[in-house]
Amino acid sequence: GAGVSQSPSNKVTEKGKDVELRCDPISGHTALYWYRQSLGQGLEFLIYFQGNSAPDKSGLPSDRFSAERTGGSVSTLTIQRTQQEDSAVYLCASSLEGYSQYFGEGSWLTVV
Amino acid sequence: DQQVKQNSPSLSVQEGRISILNCDYTNSMFDYFLWYKKYPAEGPTFLISISSIKDKNEDGRFTVFLNKSAKHLSLHIVPSQPGDSAVYFCAASSRWGGATNKLIFGTGTLLAVQP
Numbered sequence: 001g002a003g004v005s006q007s008p009s010n011k012v013t014e015k016g017k018d019v020e021l022r023c024d025p026i027s028g029h030t031a032l033y034w035y036r037q038s039l040g041q042g043l044e045f046l047i048y049f050q051g052n053s054a055p056d057k058s059g060l061p062s063d064r065f066s067a068e069r070t071g072g073s074v075s076t077l078t079i080q081r082t083q084q085e086d087s088a089v090y091l092c093a094s095s096l097e098g099y100s101q102y103f104g105e106g107s108w109l110t111v112v
Numbered sequence: 113d114q115q116v117k118q119n120s121p122s123l124s125v126q127e128g129r130i131s132i133l134n135c136d137y138t139n140s141m142f143d144y145f146l147w148y149k150k151y152p153a154e155g156p157t158f159l160i161s162i163s164s165i166k167d168k169n170e171d172g173r174f175t176v177f178l179n180k181s182a183k184h185l186s187l188h189i190v191p192s193q194p195g196d197s198a199v200y201f202c203a204a205s206s207r208w209g210g211a212t213n214k215l216i217f218g219t220g221t222l223l224a225v226q227p
Contacts, residue, residue, distance in 0.1 A: 004155070006155075031213065033214065033215070035215075035217075041219065042201065042217045042218055042219040042220055043156070043201065043203075043215070043217040044217075045214045045215065045216065045217075048213070048214050050213075056214060058214075059214070091155055091156070093215075095213070097213070100146055100158045100161050101146075101158070101213075101215060102158060103148075103155035103156045103157070103158075104155050105153075105154055105155045106154075106155050
């Protein structure tokens with residue numbers, strides 16, 4: 001597709017379960033970012049991938065959060081042992097290096 | 113520490129008038145600034161950006177002004193239309209010197225354009 005694609009669009013999970021969120025960036029974009037927006041908050045940076053460089057993980061809130069990017073394209077964000085405070089919309093963005101980021105529609109995660 | 117601040121959580125403007133959304137930042141290393149628009153249940157949509165080497169960038173009804181000495185930027189929408197009603201996020205990044213280009217966002221301003 002032409003834009004950033006994220007799946008699932010909505011996920012309800014029980015506290016303590018693991019979840020995986022997927023992002024397909026815009027074709028040709030070398031940079032990929034994950035952000036999250038909790039209720040009533042701004043967007044919070046989580047992690048950044050650029051080519052073969054080591055990812056910038058400085059925004060990950062705990063070691064329960066991890067992400068990988070396979071083949072320089074698709075990325076998966078994994079949250080282990082989910083907690084209620086993990087409930088948020090998780091947004092993926094991609095860009096050409098140094099240019100504006102384009103966002104997907106997000107994955108809405110609810111932990112009950 | 114909130115490095116990008118949008119102090120007005122909401123703004124209401126009449127259709128046809130000018131909307132001015134403001135944003136302040138604290139980190140002098142920021143050299144690239146963006147505005148995003150977000151409708152409910154959708155991802156943010158890129159609107160307009162400005163590099164720190166400029167003080168103004170215009171695209172149709174949207175103009176962004178940057179005042180580096182004051183660490184302040186603003187988005188002007190003229191004329192405002194009801195379809196502009198959305199949450200507007202200001203974002204900043206450091207693009208050079210090996211920085212990772214991660215965006216630091218403000219908390220957003222909800223713009224309501226009244227018909």
